[in-house]
Amino acid sequence: MxxxxxxxxxxxxxxxxxxxxxxxxxxxxxxxxxxxxxxxxxxxxxxxxxxxxxxxxxxxxxxxxxxxxxxxxxxxxxxxxxxxxxxxxxxxxxxxxxxxxxxxxxxxxxxxxxxxxxxxxxxxxxxxxxxxxxxxxxxxxxxxxxxxxxxxxxxxVMGTGWHAAVSAGVRSGESVAVVGDGAVGLCAIIAAKRLGATTIIAMSRHPQRQALARRFGATHIVEERGDAGVDAVRELTDGIGADRVLECVGTKESMDQALRSTRPGGMVGYVGVPNGGPELPIRSMFSRNVGVNGGVAPxxxxxxxxxxxxxxxxxxxxxxxxxxxxxxxxxxxxxxxxxxxxxxxxxxx
Amino acid sequence: MxxxxxxxxxxxxxxxxxxxxxxxxxxxxxxxxxxxxxxxxxxxxxxxxxxxxxxxxxxxxxxxxxxxxxxxxxxxxxxxxxxxxxxxxxxxxxxxxxxxxxxxxxxxxxxxxxxxxxxxxxxxxxxxxxxxxxxxxxxxxxxxxxxxxxxxxxxxVMGTGWHAAVSAGVRSGESVAVVGDGAVGLCAIIAAKRLGATTIIAMSRHPQRQALARRFGATHIVEERGDAGVDAVRELTDGIGADRVLECVGTKESMDQALRSTRPGGMVGYVGVPNGGPELPIRSMFSRNVGVNGGVAPxxxxxxxxxxxxxxxxxxxxxxxxxxxxxxxxxxxxxxxxxxxxxxxxxxx
Incomplete structure (x- = not known):
């Protein structure tokens, strides 16, 4: 064969x-x-x-x-x-x-x-x-x-995007930001909507993927990254950050983006295979009560x-x-x- | 005054x-x-x-x-x-x-x-x-x-121990291991019991604290640490590790103990103020779907x-x-x- x-x-x-x-x-x-x-x-x-x-x-x-x-x-x-x-x-x-x-x-x-x-x-x-x-x-x-x-x-990819949202504990009425506009990130938008999120922020710079993100349920698109991306997410979430952030990339930068875009007491659901082994900054997670949950999706x-x-x-x-x-x-x-x-x-x- | x-x-x-x-x-x-x-x-x-x-x-x-x-x-x-x-x-x-x-x-x-x-x-x-x-x-x-x-x-201390258990998502019938036998760790045992955990493992080497842990609801005491401690917790939890582990110390060693004592898909609830800034090992967390949630307790x-x-x-x-x-x-x-x-x-x- x-x-x-x-x-x-x-x-x-x-x-x-x-x-x-x-x-x-x-x-x-x-x-x-x-x-x-x-x-x-x-x-x-x-x-x-x-x-x-x-x-x-x-x-x-x-x-x-x-x-x-x-x-x-x-x-x-x-x-x-x-x-x-x-x-x-x-x-x-x-x-x-x-x-x-x-x-x-x-x-x-x-x-x-x-x-x-x-x-x-x-x-x-x-x-x-x-x-x-x-x-x-x-x-x-x-x-x-x-x-x-x-x-x-x-x-x-659909099960993996779903795992990000389930691991983050997305609930009805919540705000969700999705870091990553690949197939998994796009499926994570579907998942967030299916779980009842009402504000869904897709972080994407790619016009076609933005369009698909909108079709899948994204209510907002954020093109900025880094500090500007964090500020943009906060502006859309009463100044405090998203209830849940779904990390669907796996780099140090994307995880940093995810952690900082999460509100105090919120949760990052991550499914991006950690690339290059970034470690998680426990002190900033501790001071803001931002949790991290997820992994290789079952x-x-x-x-x-x-x-x-x-x-x-x-x-x-x-x-x-x-x-x-x-x-x-x-x-x-x-x-x-x-x-x-x-x-x-x-x-x- | x-x-x-x-x-x-x-x-x-x-x-x-x-x-x-x-x-x-x-x-x-x-x-x-x-x-x-x-x-x-x-x-x-x-x-x-x-x-x-x-x-x-x-x-x-x-x-x-x-x-x-x-x-x-x-x-x-x-x-x-x-x-x-x-x-x-x-x-x-x-x-x-x-x-x-x-x-x-x-x-x-x-x-x-x-x-x-x-x-x-x-x-x-x-x-x-x-x-x-x-x-x-x-x-x-x-x-x-x-x-x-x-x-x-x-x-x-009672609210902090409670936060560890709530952050870890302790549910009725689950197994919980508590790392740390200080006042917060002891209160975390109370919290785990109050949330319905049925196997509660206190990691302690101190006879008086072990006695208090038992009074508070601990069903087992593990004196070992490191690999031997992980093995002992696994032996008490069908070989896979505890559903939830409550980290109530804040050192690199105690967090490592907590992460490795948690079963795949389980969660570490942590309230020990991170001392010396250990970072979290994302790759092992990812491969085993072990989450980390908690922080300075509200x-x-x-x-x-x-x-x-x-x-x-x-x-x-x-x-x-x-x-x-x-x-x-x-x-x-x-x-x-x-x-x-x-x-x-x-x-x-």
Whole structure:
């Protein structure tokens, strides 16, 4: 079959690789219908994470189950499924606590060989899915083609934006500022609105993303950053800062922006993968009672809750995809995201 | 009148100072019935915070109102009152949001001269209280002498322990570990129990404090620290760590202990004044979804909620006082706390 392989920074190729096979009794084989390029895939692409030898890449996909192992009970051949960006059993204590990203039996696509060997992550024609009962969410059929982009966001960006808002504790009537206008930040706006926020401030300088932010529920746009950005947020929030701020970037600057834009007693919900390891300034957090909550989003647990709204069109996260390419053009997909010509790319095998 | 004055590290004197007078229309003059020495008073005592010139000290007291300014409406002569460790108006946006420590019009005892001049902080015979309507909580009379220690804890330590538990989001049936067995840590145990925690782990090596922790509701004692402490907490919590951890010390080591003792998806509630400015390790927090919330405790807002339980004896925070001295022996009170001969000292003018 065909799959995407990264050979080195800026060297993405689509190559013939062995078909996946059932390896453990809990496995499923899924034919990929659509996959994404994730912002975090750009780290090896840009060389921020070194690529020592060629390896498969990708971790967001939806597809149709082609085969299941003998121990699989919840997923069956022919099911349309959403896979989160990690593997989980759904039954351990951490999964039951809603933190399936810390699953005691799970792992990561493409980087874990405990679960019956290497498991590819989605930018290909087929995937072996370990712990299929815990990992995969079944979408009751039939699934219309136009539903695919929205469903695909539940594999990562919509659930991640939702996690930012849930972690920040967004409640009805509150003010929310969102730092970051990538796919996750845009989904965080959807999440804030869904949780009832009435003032939603998108921090964005990009006209098209601003427009999408407005469509998703942003009531205000702030283009300024740094001190001017903090001042602008405060002006929109009675001078004290937003009740909740959703940090969807992961840099030292974006976290600083988020912390300072939060009102005393407010909370930052953060999902931006910390890049370069900025530490959090505890003294200023302490003096203002600004909390920080979030992390790598346990999106698997959010799929069932968000699915009806995605299918009904009540929320439209699929609009974050502004470029669609065949799998064979994965290299162009990476380049488009790297050069910011696209917010989020959908790949079809 | 007599009041405590710090002259230099380890040099505490009780001296004759001018009587306070009403300065603004919103002031009250309160005759102090009882005052505390706070753990944070030990910072200048130990020379950690330099004392450049002699100044008054103290910020926790209860007393009886002797006079009020013409603008005071809620507090009247003869009222028994509890003063929090800061001054607040009770009406600004931050106060209404429950964060009166960030009051837009308030300030700190002994360090703020915006509010009608210097306002002493309680280790003396009388205090001028600015913003009396916002700052003071009235205790409906009569107040029995044996009630004094319990009421006095509402000026700081009980409200601070409560803030740790509320900030961590402690809920019924959860597991809670408390780092720190000082007066605040002990009150945090009371708070965790009051919020319904069913497993309460006190991290303490001090036999008398362990006994008090048990009386307050601790179900387990962990004497180990560091890796062994983390392991011990995990052993008591199905191997994953406590749902909530209350950090009541403020050092780098205690925060590290707290973060690592928290289960994935759990929350650290912290109220220990950060000492030496440890920053928070965002990458490990991110990967495990461990949040951090808390800060300088807005205790004024908690007094009304906790007061009935203190008066009924349902909670007994007054037991944290293990030494009582006349004001004139304030120097001995500081020495006893500094040398850990006392957990918390009550001073009576």
């Amino acid at each position: 065909l799959a995407t392989v990264i050979h080195a920074a800026h060297d993405i190729r689509v190559e013939e690789v062995p078909d996946p096979v059932l390896s453990t009794g809990g496995d499923a084989i899924v034919r990929v219908v659509a996959a994404c390029v994730c912002g975090s895939d750009l780290w090896p692409y840009r060389g921020v994470t070194p690529t020592n030898e060629p390896h498969r890449i990708g971790h967001e996909f939806v597809g149709v189950v082609e085969a299941v192992g003998p121990d699989v009970e919840l997923v069956k051949e022919g099911d349309f499924v959403i896979a989160p960006f990690y593997v989980c059993d759904g039954t351990c204590l951490n999964c039951r606590n809603g933190v399936s990203t810390s699953c005691l039996g799970g792992g990561w696509w493409g980087s874990d060989d405990r679960l019956g060997g290497f498991a590819d992550g989605g930018q290909g024609e087929r995937v072996r899915v370990p712990l299929a009962d815990g990992t995969l969410a079944v979408v009751p059929g039939p699934v219309a083609p136009e539903e695919i982009p929205g469903l695909l966001t539940l594999s990562d 999106v698997r647990g959010y799929i069932e809750e968000l699915l009806p709204d995605v299918r009904s069109g009540a929320i439209e996260p699929g609009l974050v995809f502004d470029l669609e390419l065949p799998l064979t053009e994965a290299a162009e997909a990476y380049a488009a995201m790297d050069e910011r010509r696209a917010t989020k790319v959908l790949l079809r095998p | 007599l009041a405590t004055v710090i002259h230099a590290a380890h040099d505490i004197r009780v001296e004759e100072v001018p009587d306070p007078v009403l300065s603004t229309g919103g002031d009250a003059i309160v005759r102090v019935v009882a005052a505390c020495v706070c753990g944070s008073d030990l910072w200048p005592y130990r020379g950690v915070t330099p004392t450049n010139e002699p100044h008054r000290i103290g910020h926790e007291f209860v007393g009886v109102v002797e006079a009020v300014g013409p603008d005071v409406e809620l507090v009247k002569e003869g009222d028994f009152v509890i003063a929090p460790f800061y001054v607040c108006d009770g009406t600004c946006l931050n106060c209404r949001n429950g964060v009166s420590t960030s009051c837009l019009g308030g300030g700190w005892w002994g360090s703020d001269d915006r509010l009608g001049g210097f306002a002493d902080g309680g280790q003396g015979e009388r205090v001028r209280v600015p913003l009396a309507d916002g700052t003071l909580a009235v205790v409906p009379g009569p107040v029995a002498p044996e009630e004094i220690p319990g009421l006095l804890t509402l000026s700081d 205790v004024r807002g908690y007094i009304e909620e906790l007061l009935p339980d203190v008066r009924s004896g349902a909670i007994e925070p007054g037991l944290v006082f293990d030494l009582e001295l006349p004001l004139t022996e304030a120097a001995e009170a500081y020495a006893a706390m500094d040398e850990r001969r006392a957990t918390k000292v009550l001073l009576r003018p």
